[in-house]
Amino acid sequence: MDTKHISEMEAILDEANEILDTLEQNLNRLNDIQAKIQKLENYYTSKQWIDDFTADEQGLLPQDLKRGVLSEDGISSMLERNKDYMEKIIQR
Structure with a gap:
């Protein structure tokens, strides 16, 4: 079974979570x-x-x-x- 797409989607998930975590932290800092x-x-x-x-x-x-x-x-x-x-x- 080809799992390349799973690895690709996992990378997108990781990248999105990292960006969203950073965004949330910065929005909180901006508010503060x-x-x-x-x-x-x-x-x-x-x-x-x-x-x-x-x-x-x-x-x-x-x-x-x-x-x-x-x-x-x-x-x-x-x-x-x-x-x-x-x-x-x-x-x-």
Whole structure:
């Protein structure tokens, strides 16, 4: 008896389960971080962010300071992606 198809289906089952397990973990993580994302959005729309952005533009921040949060595109893109994913989750 040829069992090649059983092995092929087993591989598909294993791959699907792995992806679904990872997806479930990441959906839980995404849900858990929503309060922190809201905190980041509040910062991004605050006077503090403007002050920090201005200080960076003036070269007043340490050169070795990681400052991706001062990139308008960085935060804006992440917030938009988060919104899109959360809407997709709610729609399902």
